[in-house]
Amino acid sequence: VLGALDRVNIVPQEVSVSPRQAVQFNVIAYDTNGVRLFDVIAAWEVLNPAAGTIDDLGFFIAGAKPGAFTDVIRVRVRVLQSGQGGR
Numbered sequence: 001v002l003g004a005l006d007r008v009n010i011v012p013q014e015v016s017v018s019p020r021q022a023v024q025f026n027v028i029a030y031d032t033n034g035v036r037l038f039d040v041i042a043a044w045e046v047l048n049p050a051a052g053t054i055d056d057l058g059f060f061i062a063g064a065k066p067g068a069f070t071d072v073i074r075v076r077v078r079v080l081q082s083g084q085g086g087r
Contacts, residue, residue, distance in 0.1 A: 003032035025058035039080040
């Protein structure tokens with residue numbers, strides 16, 4: 001029996017990219033028992049548009065101007081309930 005969503009790891013946690021370079025972020029979710037959850041949906045968001053853009057799959061493309069941006073990617077993760085189906 002799977003427990004409730006407990007923690008999420010983002011891979012990679014830190015990146016350094018050149019302007020217009022791309023990187024793929026992934027979510028690894030675990031329940032309260034430490035069991036990996038696979039039926040999760042991640043909603044990605046860039047908090048500072050100058051940093052770049054990110055799509056629904058965590059594919060990030062850096063902005064056109066170089067700069068140091070910290071804590072600009074946010075992800076909200078939820079577990080699919082049975083019967084909801086995947087995307």
